[in-house]
Amino acid sequence: MDTNSNSRPLSPHLQIYRPNLLMVMSILHRITGAFLPVPVFLGIWWLAALASSQRYFAEVNGLLTSWPGRLVLVVSLYALLHHAFSGLRYLVWDAGAGLDVPAARRLSLWTLFGAIATTLLVVAVFVIKAG
Amino acid sequence: MAHFHTPLKKARGAAPAHHGTGHFIAQRLTALANLFFTAFLVLLALRLAGAGQAQARAVIAQPFIAIGLIAGLATFVWHMALGMQVIIEDYVHTFWRKALLLSLNILLSGLLLLLAVASIAMIVFGS
Incomplete structure (x- = not known):
């Protein structure tokens, strides 16, 4: 049932085109989305450890709060928030609004800015609270 | 010379048909729900900042937090499963490999x- 056999010509792919904002946003939406199974897995692993023994929780919690662990968590937070803002933008488009180029670009810039700003805000509050 | 197979005959069975609309609707409805859950999750994470195991358990054991979670x-x-399905379908074209990954996606x-x-x-x- 392999209908895409190698004998067929391929349409030009990503590397052919000069990047523009809307195209980069589309790619970022997929990349951040593809990364999110990592934090979903880590979060559920942490929940399982929380339900488990003290020793196992200390081990998992220690791994996630180590410096490499923290880096992964901050990147995860950014990926989650970017995908959320970007997804909201797609829902707006699905509703038929903001489809002209200036509006689409404006929504995209707000997405980029909003994701970075909220990530920094959440990390700052977390660090202050965890002290 | 004469054969009367239409292109439809070749296309039939080559793709998982009849489920596209359901996927589309489910993806958007879960997206909408996830916007609220993302806010919930961020607030919960901030609530748990600096908490130990016993404290974190006590917070999560609260009914509204447990059910919300x-x-x-x-x-x-x-x-996530809907999104990974789209990614697999976009990039994996060998039949058995695609079938294996799509099955693993649902299972995992x-x-x-x-x-x-x-x-x-x-x-x-x-x-």
């Missing part, structure tokens, strides 16, 4: 959600 993780994992997503629900239940019922 289960409902939210369900729509998260559901949306289900197991992950089961683990989450079981863990939250254990925390709530205190074992």
Whole structure:
């Protein structure tokens, strides 16, 4: 049932085109989305450890709060928030609004800015609270 | 010379038909739900900042937090499975490889959600 056999010509792919904002946003939406199974897995692993023994929780919690662990968590937070803002933008488009180029670009810039700003805000509050 | 197979005859069976609309609707509805759950999750993470195991358990054992977490993780994992399905279908074209990955996608997503629900239940019922 392999209908895409190698004998067929391929349409030009990503590397052919000069990047523009809307195209980069589309790619970022997929990349951040593809990364999110990592934090979903880590979060559920942490929940399982929380339900488990003290020793196992200390081990998992220690791994996630180590410096490499923290880096992964901050990147995860950014990926989650970017995908959320970007997804909201797609829902707006699905509703038929903001489809002209200036509006689409404006929504995209707000997405980029909003994701970075909220990530920094959440990390700052977390660090202050965890002290 | 004469054969009367239309292109439709070749296309039939080559793709998982009849489920596209359901996928489209489910992806958008779970997306909407996930917006709320993302806010919930961020607030919960901030609430748990600096908490130890006993304290974190006590927070998560609260009924509205436990149920919110289960409902939210369900729509998260559901949306994740739908998204990964699209990615697999876009990039994997060998039949058996695609079938294997699509099956693993459903299986692993289900197991992950089961683990989450079981863990939250254990925390709530205190074992």
